[in-house]
Every structure is written in structure tokens, then in C-alpha cells.
Amino acid sequence: MSEPLPTRRSGWRRIGAVACAAAVVAAVSVGAPARASAPYVLRTNAVYRIDPAAGAAGVTVSVTFTSTTPDPPGGFSSFRSVPLTLQADVSNVVAHDRAGSLRVILARQASRTVATVALRAPLRYRRSASFTMTYRLADGADPHVRVRASSLMVPIWGFGTSSTVSVHLPAGYESRVSGGPLATTMQQGAVVLSSGTIRDPSSWSALLVAARSTEYVTVSRSVALDGGTVDLQVRSFVDDRAWGASTLDLAGEALPALQQAVGLPYLGVGPLVITESLPSGIGILAEPASGAQEIAVAFDATPFTVLHQLAHVWVGTGFASERWIREGLASHLAAIAARKLQIPAPARAAGDAPPSQAAAIALATWSPAGQLSAANPAIDAWAYAASWTFVDELAASLGEARLTLVLQRVARGVPAYDTAAADGTASTSVQFQPVDSRRFLDQVEEVGGGQPALDAFRARVFPSSARALLDLRSRTRAAYTTLLAAAGEWGPPEPIRRAMEGWRFDEALVSIAHAQRWLNDRDRLLVAARRAGLSTPDRLAMRWRSDGGDDVARRELNAEAAFLQAYIGAGGRIDGPNPIESLGLLWGSEPRAVLAGAAGLYAGGDLDAAAAAIDRALSVDAGAQGAGVVRLAAGLAALSVLAAGLLLALRRLRRLVPSLARS
DSSP states (O other): OOSOOOOTHHHHOOOOHHHHHTTSOBOOOSSOOOOOSOSEEEEEEEEEEEETTTTEEEEEEEEEEEEOOOOOTTSOOEEEEEEEEEOTTOEEEEEEETTEEEOEEEEEOSSOEEEEEEEEEEEETTOEEEEEEEEEEETTTSTTOEEOSSEEEEEEEOOSSEEEEEEEEOTTOEEEEEESOOEEEEETTEEEEEEEEESOGGGOEEEEEEEOOOOEEEEEEEEEETTEEEEEEEEEETTOHHHHHHHHHHHHHHHHHHHHHHTOOOOOOSOEEEEEEOTTOOGGGOOOOTTSSEEEEETTOOHHHHHHHHHTTTSSTTTBSSHHHHHHHHHHHHHHHHHHHTOOOOOOHHHHSOOOTTTOOOGGGOOOTTSOOSSOTHHHHHHHHHHHHHHHHHHHHHOHHHHHHHHHHHHTTOOTTOTTOBTTBOSSOOOOOOBOHHHHHHHHHHTTOHHHHHHHHHHHTSOGGGHHHHHHHHHHHHHHHHHHHHHGGGOOOHHHHHHHHTTOHHHHHHHHHHHHHHHHHHHHHHHHHHHTTOOOOHHHHHHHHHHTTSHHHHHHHHHHHHHHHHHHHHHHHOOOOOHHHHHHHTTSOOHHHHHHHHHHHHHTTOHHHHHHHHHHHHHHHHHHHHHHHHHHHHHHHHHHHHHHHHHHHHHHHHHHHHHHHHO
16 A cells, blocks of 8 residues: 555553553552552453444443552552543443442543543452443544444554453454454354453554445546646545545645646546545455556545545656655655645654664665565554655755656656756657666766765665675766766767666676777877868767777777778878879869868768778879870870971972962
8 A cells, every 4th residue: 555554553552550540549548658569450351342333333341450559557558440541532431330330530632531430439458349331432533433334443452451352343344453463253143353361451452444345436526737637536435425525625636736746747548536445455445556547545544645645646656666766755745735735744753763673674675565564564654754754855955856857857768877868858769667766866866966865875775785786886987977078979878878777887897998998099080080181970979879889889990090091191192293193184083182082971971982082092193193194295296296287288388389479
């Protein structure tokens, strides 16, 4: 269940036998008081008869009171009355002995009623008096008492210095007892729960809860929230319609306040159903897992408890896999909503105070929801409050805005080590997994929790067996931070980021060392490329992000380094063309232009084409001289032929001119 079963024994503790003695009127003559280990012996047998039809439990207490206070020297001692501490708000309290009725004086307190029975005559040393007291525990007279056809809840007490208790329960109810213990038998078709001898009734109590199949009535309302409208339905026992109406009103106001506190949209599908249940969530009324679309709320739950349960709509089992995270956040968010709605919140004294040795646990080891801790049920009572206290302190340290950012990152599946995430949105698509203590710590540190958050998690969340792992984590995170600084805007490699998120720190340290060496070589490449006027291709950064410093990225870096070396070497060999070379390059590709094309191909990531362009530039440069000589020779030959032709033409013209003149 998502709220702790109340530790009612602390609220039901009676005035002990020694304290009660002060209420007993004793007549003692002059003289020193007698010394005795106990002033009296008070043996009782209490029988509880549960009557759902009458709406009450009738209690009969058979009492035998024996004075063990000796007479003082020169005097005597006697008791004139006997106190019994009963449950709060009892009614119809009467007492009688064999002679008739006895006077009863009631002193009512918030958590108990002291009934003082006047004895028929003063009781002297070693004398006994017997009488019977009866009273009623009526349905609704006290928040801890419920006696209805649908469900029962009755606090069971023993009385005096020793006691026996039996409870008679009608057939057809499925019951559970918290505290006690009480053994179960069947007598004439009815269930009888028996305690056996209780040697210290002042420290013994039990809570009986029971239910049987019953009809429900449903009331509903639509509630507008960010992300969608909620079809809110409240199912109450047919004999408890008032609970359904009041819970519907409360939930209708609480849901918007809780959504504002948590900072997440409502993503539920289908109606949100609140079902009235018993405090123990037993059998046919068992509670579903926290955060589902169906929530069970005990009929005696306080308004704050309803807010706590509704907070699990956002921070349920789908949000966090560990109980302390869910319960601590639910109480923290409920408290924020409660302040807005002016609903009183319970104190967290159990979580603030140092836990007893029996209850002290690391929060990450708390048992699954719906199960009492096997070792000691007190662990649950302590852990609910301790989880709430821890989250409150975390919020105070981070600030509410940053805690909200943590919740948003978790709900949206943003990896803690995703440095490219902005505004709580993942930079890549990831499969959401409910957060655990490890990932929750990572998220808290990512938004600025720092060393104080780590110290708090180390001291109160993780068990001592995790100390070595946490130390290794600190060393690895320091190395990872150094790596990120060296990587710059290229960010972390995916394999290393995944190892960090999976807390595989040994693996991460080895990969970080390889990656750091790769970055050193990358930096030398980048410097050389800038000097050569080259822009490095995006594929180098892509290989880094996908592979880090491993084989694929290393091969890519080596290939680019080889290209750069070839490019620089080609640039040194290809100088400006002389006239002969220029003649050879006429109407063709200039080597430096081809080399510039290689730079462009390299920047675009086509290393093969870029390398081929370097070879082509060198080839063109090498052939330019020969081509120029050939072209020059051909040109000279052509000029010689042209000159010979002109000379021949001139000779012919000279011969022709005299002939024309004679004619």
C-alpha cells in the first residue's frame, strides 16, 4: 500500500499500572509507607463482541483486583477505587459486582478514557474484589472505530497488570490483525480471536480490520488538467456515501494543485478511479500499485493522505522503481498542495529523529510497496517519514525549481549524462525506465546538487556495502569531467556515457583513458589542419560520439591524419608554375586548383575522393613541364612553317610585280 498503516499503539497507550495507582484512593494511617514491588494486582478478562447490525462493539471486562500494599507500622492501607484505562470516546460504561451496580467516574482524554470504579468497601492488604465492567465502542464515535456491514475497524486492548482478550467476529468477514498477536479459531460458526495471557497489557494492543463483499456506489466529476481532462470517479461502500462525496470534492481540488507542484502533464488514459478501502488493504479490498489509474484510499484516511495517494498519479511505480523515491516525493508534493489548499499536514517526527537500531535502514533497501518489512514493521513507519524528510531537505538544498527539473528529466527519459539535453528534453530518443536511487542521484547532481547531495545519498540512501562503488564513482566522474572539458562542443562518446549511466565505472575508466589519448591526437590533427587551411569533416566528430577512442574512431583519425600529411606534402611539392609549365597547363586543370578541390572533398567527408584528388594534382603538376616543352616545340615548329611560307610568298610576289609592270 502507498501509505503506512498507522502505528496506532502509540495513540492507544494507556496509563500504566503504576501511574494508575495515583488515581486509586488509599487510606493510610500515620506511619512510613510500606515498601512493595507493586501496590496491587489487577487481572482482567476482556471479551469484545462485534455487532455490525447494531453498529457497535460491546466489551465486557471481568476484573479481579488484589491489594499488595502491606499495612505500615502502626497503621493500615486500603484501596477504595480501581482505575481502568479504556479506548477514547467509549459509551454506556457501567460496572457491577454480585451485590449490584458500582459507581463509575469517567475522565475523558483525547486518546483514552480513564474509568474509575468505586469499590463497595475499602479493600485491605491481601484482600481481593471482583466486578464486571461493560461499555460500547460505537461506529464513528472515534476515528479508529468502524463497525458496519461492509467493513470493520476496532482497536483491541487488554487491561490491568495481566489480561486475556477474546474477540467474537461474525462469519463472512475476511480479517487481519495488526499488533497483538491474536490466534484465530472457529466457535459455533463465528470467528474467535484469542490473545492468551498478556503479561503487560499497558504495552499490548491490536487493531482488528475486516471486510466482506459489498456493493459500491460511484460519484464522478470531470477535472481539467494540463495534458487532458480527467474523468474522476470515486467508489465508496454503499453504507458510506458521505465518504464518496467528500473524497470527490477533495480530489477535484487536489489534482490541479498537485499538478502545479509536480510540474508534469497528466498522461493518464481512461478514468481515474478512487476506491474506498480498509487501512490494511486486505483480501477483496487489496490496494493496487501506487500510481495506477485505480487508487485505493482507506476510509479513515486524512485529507493529506488522499493528497499523498493522488500524487502517485505522477510519481508512481512507472516513475520510480524504488519505494523511498515514490513515497518521499508523494509526501513532499502533497505537502505543497496541502499548503495551497490549507489542509493540515502531519508531523514528520519519526523521520526527523534518529531512528532506533531496529528501524534504521538505508532508504534504497526499503521493502516493496504493499509489503510490511519482514524484519520489523516499525521500519515502514520510520521509512515513510524518513523518505519525506530526505526529499524535503533535498528540495531545500536544490531549490524547488531544480527539483522540478529533476522530475521533468526523469519523466521525459532524459539521461543524466546527456549534456546536449535542453529544458529537460532528451537530445536523442531513449527508452524510458523507472528511476532508481543511482539514476536519481545522477539527475540530482546533473542539475546542480554537487557534493552535498552525494554526501546525503551516501549517508542515508545507499547501504554501507555501496561505499566502495560510490568512491569509484567519484573518481570516474572526475575523469569524465576532465574528458568533457577536453572534448569541448563534441560532447561525450555514447559508449562512455552509457557506461556512466549504467554505473559500470571500471569499464568507463578504461574507455576514458583511451578516449583521452584519442583527443590528444585529435587536437594535434586539428591544429595541423588549421595551419594547412583545412576544415575537418563532420564524420570525425561523428566517429567520436559513436565510438569514443576505440577502434573505429582510431581508424578514422589515422585516415584523416594520413590525408593531412599527404595534403601538406603535396602543397610543398606544388609551387607556382614557370612559363614552360604554364604553357603545359594551358586549357587544363591547375595543380593547386585540383589540390583545393581535394581540400573541399576532405571537408565534405569523402576521404577516398580527396586522396585521389591529391594524386591527380601531383600528376598534373609532374606532367606540366613536359607538356609545356612539347607545346613550345610544336609552337616553334608551327612558327617555322609559317615563316617559310611567308618567305616563299614574298619571293613569288617579287617575281610577279616586274611582270605586271612590263605588261
